Amino acid sequence: MTHDTDVATGKSPVAVLGAGSWGTALASLAARHGHATRLWGRDADIAEAINRRHENSRYLPGHELPDNLTATTDMAEAVEGAGLLLIVVPSHAFAEVARQLAPLRPEGVGVAWATKGFEPGSGRFLHEVAADVFGDAVPFAVVTGPSFAKEVVAGLPTALTVHSDDAGFAQQVADTLHGPAFRAYTGDDMLGAELGGAMKNVLAVATGVADGMDLGLNARAGLITRGLNEMLRLNHAIGGKAETLMGLAGLGDLALTCTGDLSRNRRLGLALGRGQSIDEAVREIGQVVESIQTADEVMRQAERHGIELPISQAVQAVLHGDITPGEGLALLMAREQKPEYPHGLFEGR
Ligand SMILES: NC(=O)C1=CN([C@@H]2O[C@H](COP(=O)(O)OP(=O)(O)OC[C@H]3O[C@@H](n4cnc5c(N)ncnc54)[C@H](OP(=O)(O)O)[C@@H]3O)[C@@H](O)[C@H]2O)C=CC1
Numbered sequence: 001m002t003h004d005t006d007v008a009t010g011k012s013p014v015a016v017l018g019a020g021s022w023g024t025a026l027a028s029l030a031a032r033h034g035h036a037t038r039l040w041g042r043d044a045d046i047a048e049a050i051n052r053r054h055e056n057s058r059y060l061p062g063h064e065l066p067d068n069l070t071a072t073t074d075m076a077e078a079v080e081g082a083g084l085l086l087i088v089v090p091s092h093a094f095a096e097v098a099r100q101l102a103p104l105r106p107e108g109v110g111v112a113w114a115t116k117g118f119e120p121g122s123g124r125f126l127h128e129v130a131a132d133v134f135g136d137a138v139p140f141a142v143v144t145g146p147s148f149a150k151e152v153v154a155g156l157p158t159a160l161t162v163h164s165d166d167a168g169f170a171q172q173v174a175d176t177l178h179g180p181a182f183r184a185y186t187g188d189d190m191l192g193a194e195l196g197g198a199m200k201n202v203l204a205v206a207t208g209v210a211d212g213m214d215l216g217l218n219a220r221a222g223l224i225t226r227g228l229n230e231m232l233r234l235n236h237a238i239g240g241k242a243e244t245l246m247g248l249a250g251l252g253d254l255a256l257t258c259t260g261d262l263s264r265n266r267r268l269g270l271a272l273g274r275g276q277s278i279d280e281a282v283r284e285i286g287q288v289v290e291s292i293q294t295a296d297e298v299m300r301q302a303e304r305h306g307i308e309l310p311i312s313q314a315v316q317a318v319l320h321g322d323i324t325p326g327e328g329l330a331l332l333m334a335r336e337q338k339p340e341y342p343h344g345l346f347e348g349r
Pocket residue numbers: 018019020021022023041042043059088089090091092093096097114115116117147148149150286287288290
């Protein structure tokens with residue numbers, strides 16, 4: 001390996017690619033755990049604010065960042081000597097940033113990402129995009145689970161999970177993030193982990209819409225449970241493990257995002273349910289709202305596997321303006337009556 005190790009701490013530097021709210025929060029976590037951490041972003045003003053004032057004033061205002069976290073707009077500088085590379089840009093920028101990173105990657109160093117979603121347009125899973133860009137021999141890992149950036153940067157207790165085909169690399173990533181206020185678990189199901197992180201964003205829009213329409217707490221709990229069912233069905237079809245979706249990467253993140261008002265996907269749903277336009281809602285949120293593209297890619301996957309996902313489909317139609325939230329509700333309520341599990345818990349259409 002060609003990465004550096006700090007003689008005093010024995011810890012290697014970490015490079016985080018993506019200086020939005022989640023990239024900054026994860027970089028701050030690694031830095032707090034003793035890793036000299038370099039954050040790459042494309043905005044020079046943000047990099048300067050982090051270096052001079054230890055604050056990402058655009059994405060996480062009011063939170064003081066550690067001194068050993070520095071920022072740069074030069075990706076080569078961020079990556080040089082790093083022992084871990086962590087991509088944290090929105091899914092639409094994942095392939096572009098991975099392609100920029102590939103020629104700069106120090107030899108033998110693995111690539112992890114905390115992006116949630118698919119490659120827009122192709123619907124490819126991000127581990128497929130990564131294998132295409134970096135080659136099959138590079139260790140990959142996905143970092144996912146219920147984790148609002150604002151709570152992590154504030155040091156509030158959080159648990160998430162790191163999935164990889166390479167157990168040693170999953171452990172390295174988990175060790176970097178694990179600390180007094182942060183539990184990092186490991187697993188070996190990248191497929192299920194990526195699916196859970198992507199689908200929960202779409203389902204959070206559904207509960208947001210229902211809450212925005214004041215449909216009550218029964219409706220919210222029904223949507224979360226039947227939403228989990230949609231995740232399990234598609235996961236079974238694509239070959240992910242059911243336990244992944246019953247854990248932090250699935251149920252955990254679904255519960256957080258469907259109920260927590262810090263969620264941007266839930267806030268989009270709330271706005272739509274109250275009659276706001278999608279453009280207005282996205283402008284007010286002012287950050288990435290992954291469900292807008294993910295809904296199409298989830299439905300593309302569902303069609304490919306012949307799986308029915310009524311809630312996700314209704315969200316997609318509302319996001320496209322094909323139906324109103326009220327029409328979406330009417331469609332879901334008018335579906336035929338049937339057994340809760342016609343084909344068992346983890347199967348069926
Ligand atoms: N925020 C959270 O709590 C969590 C987020 N995530 C996931 O992390 C990912 C990133 O989200 P998050 O940080 O919250 O998003 P934000 O909206 O907070 O920030 C997005 C960041 O991505 C940068 N970016 C956008 N396009 C490009 C590009 N083409 N090249 C380089 N940088 C780009 C933006 O740069 P610029 O400012 O220049 O536009 C900005 O720094 C998403 O997939 C999200 O689902 C996962 C768990 C928690």
